[in-house]
Amino acid sequence: MAVSVPTSLAEAVSLLSGAPDSVVLAGGTDLMVEANSGHRQIASVIAIDRVPELRTWGVDVVRRNLWIGSGVPYSTVMQPGIASLVPALAQASRTVGSPQIRHVGTIGGNLGTCSPAGDTLPVLAALDARVHLASVSGERSVGFDEFMVGVKRTSRRPDELITGVTIPILNGWQGYSKVGVRNAMVIATASSCLAVDTDGRSVRIGLGSVGPVIIRCGEAEQWISGRVDWSELSVSNADVDEFGLRCGAAARPIDDHRSTAAYRRRAVEVLAARQLRRAFPNG
Amino acid sequence: MAEFYGLRVNGTNREVVDAQLGESLLFVLRERLGLLGTKGACEQGECGSCSVLLDGELVCACLVLAAAQSGREIITIEGVSPSGVSTDVQQAFVEAGAVQCGFCTPGLVMAAHSLLERVPNPTDTEIREELSGNICRCTGYGRLIQAVADVARVRLSNGVSRD
Structure with missing residues (x-):
């Protein structure tokens, strides 16, 4: 039988180790599109959607971390349990496809495909999430910036399974915004996650669909973190505008069938400024 | 490679x-x-x-790998009313004029049943969002949304909500 349906993490990892050429099937919302169009021949599949360890989530109170298993679907991330801790991730999940897609599509699948347009990825980048991987030789975790190395390219070894992510729980505003051709069922033309860490007095921003990987705007982040009045939690109009321009300058967009580089850069300028103003409503 | 496996569809092992x-x-x-x-x-x-219910959740059957679904409960449009009598959702679609060419209808009926099982009294926004994954090129959606709202209202007034 060329389809395996493991029911434990140990079994899944062992199967993958024995057949690293296998396709790992999570929700199927990316893989089956390729299979249906004939672009991908499937020889061997490990379907991981019945591995209970991958479908859990929980809070580490001491480390102030949220753990989300790779098999947790978007529809669960949208619920108040996770949404109250990382609202930007819930917002991003809500923009993925339709209810039908969100019932089966998973965080792990978004990471496994690792498209620059993956909606949860700018959030994981902005929040400095860590990606956890397991193989028969052990477990390891890498920062998101080390995990995504190119368009649909990751540092996951073929024998490794993505088991989940840990996401720091921050005090401060956070949000995900996305530009597309319509509201529902749309792939991002440009997207942005801005997150404020009030305790650490920093502003972070991750950009999607405007480069080969998710782009963190390090220079703009440092600059604006020094301009915010942290005692008043306010920022001037001029600084909001300047932040938008600096984030736009950090983007590395291209012209393609979905949009132009110029439009995408402008979209980033608008999204970044708008999110910063939402984070600090006082001028 | 030829595959052989079982599926449970509409309460029957196939x-x-x-x-x-x-x-x-x-x-x-x-x-x-x-x-x-x-x-x-x-x-x-x-x-x-192609919307169907997989273990009670609305999914696109085109994105589900069939060979990995043994042991799961699959409900298709043929299974929403085993007796063959129209469900209240199907009847409401007819009465509201929500069926024109009919191609999207099975998927929309499944989506409407799924929504009303979980949210017995949906707002207009909830109906629109829950049906956002089902494209209809005939009706313009107004009559579809009306049909779902009609079912919710009748169910609540009859006290037949299963929640």
Whole structure:
């Protein structure tokens, strides 16, 4: 039988180790599109959607971390349990496809495909999430910036399974915004996650669909973190505008069938400024 | 490689024989099990015309790998009313004029049933969002949304909500 349906993490990892050429099937919302169009021949599949360890989530109170298993679907991330801790991730999940897609599509699948347009990825980048991987030789975790190395390219070894992510729980505003051709069922033309860490007095921003990987705007982040009045939690109009321009300058967009580089850069300028103003409503 | 596996569809155990590994649940339902109520159009999860319930959750059958679904409960449009009598949702679609060419109807009926099971009294926004994965090119959606709202109202006034 060329389809395996493991029911434990140990079994899944062992199967993958024995057949690293296998396709790992999570929700199927990316893989089956390729299979249906004939672009991908499937020889061997490990379907991981019945591995209970991958479908859990929980809070580490001491480390102030949220753990989300790779098999947790978007529809669960949208619920108040996770949404109250990382609202930007819930917002991003809500923009993925339709209810039908969100019932089966998973965080792990978004990471496994690792498209620059993956909606949860700018959030994981902005929040400095860590990606956890397991193989028969052990477990390891890498920062998101080390995990995504190119368009649909990751540092996951073929024998490794993505088991989940840990996401720091921050005090401060956070949000995900996305530009597309319509509201529902749309792939991002440009997207942005801005997150404020009030305790650490920093502003972070991750950009999607405007480069080969998710782009963190390090220079703009440092600059604006020094301009915010942290005692008043306010920022001037001029600084909001300047932040938008600096984030736009950090983007590395291209012209393609979905949009132009110029439009995408402008979209980033608008999204970044708008999110910063939402984070600090006082001028 | 030819595959052989069992699927549980509409409460009945079915055998799938001589299948290819990469076949979607949509393909298997229609071409191997002869259940033609579930429609196929985009085959990329965009249109919702192949919507079915998988262990009670609304999914696009075109994005489900059939060979990995043994042991799961699959409900198609043929299974929403085993007796053959129209459900209240189907009847409301007829009465509201929410059926024109009919191609999207099975998927939308499944989506409407799924929504009303979980949210007995949905707002207009909730109806629109829950049906956002089902494309209809005839009705302009107004009558579809009206039909779902009508069912919710009648169910609540009759006290037949299953929640």
